[in-house]
Amino acid sequence: MRIIFIGPPGVGKGTQSQKLVDYLHIPHISTGDMLREAIRNQTQIGIIAAKHMENGQLAPDPVVVQLVGERLDLEDCRNGCLLDGFPRTLGQAKSLDEFLHTHGKDLDLVLNLEVNQEELFKRLLSRSQIEGRDDDTPKTIRNRMDIYRNQTEPLLDYYDEMEVLRRVDGLGTPEEVFSRIKSIIDELEPAHSRS
Numbered sequence: 001m002r003i004i005f006i007g008p009p010g011v012g013k014g015t016q017s018q019k020l021v022d023y024l025h026i027p028h029i030s031t032g033d034m035l036r037e038a039i040r041n042q043t044q045i046g047i048i049a050a051k052h053m054e055n056g057q058l059a060p061d062p063v064v065v066q067l068v069g070e071r072l073d074l075e076d077c078r079n080g081c082l083l084d085g086f087p088r089t090l091g092q093a094k095s096l097d098e099f100l101h102t103h104g105k106d107l108d109l110v111l112n113l114e115v116n117q118e119e120l121f122k123r124l125l126s127r128s129q130i131e132g133r134d135d136d137t138p139k140t141i142r143n144r145m146d147i148y149r150n151q152t153e154p155l156l157d158y159y160d161e162m163e164v165l166r167r168v169d170g171l172g173t174p175e176e177v178f179s180r181i182k183s184i185i186d187e188l189e190p191a192h193s194r195s
């Protein structure tokens, strides 16, 4: 199965993604993790991305699209993958469509995880204290939320029109949220090969 996970920062995408890839045995492709690794290794992509990520801005589309394209070309993605944090702009979504089309692959599902704004802010602040992520300060959190509303949320209409979008309530324990996701997957599974 080829799945995209969309949700605002702090919604619990990371936790749910991990559960989902364990359940489906597919690779977890997190552009946030890939970019942080590129920054640690001071690659050319990392140097460009760092400038944008420091203040909560998005890395440029061509940079992220190249990174994901190279990853999707690897053998372990042949039968599916979970894209977490990508696409984040309409431009990225269109590039992904093109990539999948050229490679004769389909997109099976787009999951949208949502919780209310107040709960999100609370979760992000607590993550910043626990993980000490540089991009989790109150100012960058607000920035990232605005970017999500302006640049990523329009993707929901885009995927809704493609009839692949399913919305999931992100409130509750991680187990409660995952059981909602699992029922969507199990409902689709007869029509899609999990291998």
Ligand code: AMP
Pocket (backbone or CB within 6 Å): 009, 031, 032, 033, 035, 052, 053, 056, 057, 058, 059, 060, 061, 064, 084, 085, 086, 087, 088, 092, 135, 144
């Ligand atoms: P995340 O770990 O998904 O919250 O991503 C952390 C940061 O990495 C984001 O705030 C962006 O600066 C950058 N980033 C991750 N994914 C993308 C993407 N698809 N497009 C542009 N920037 C991204």
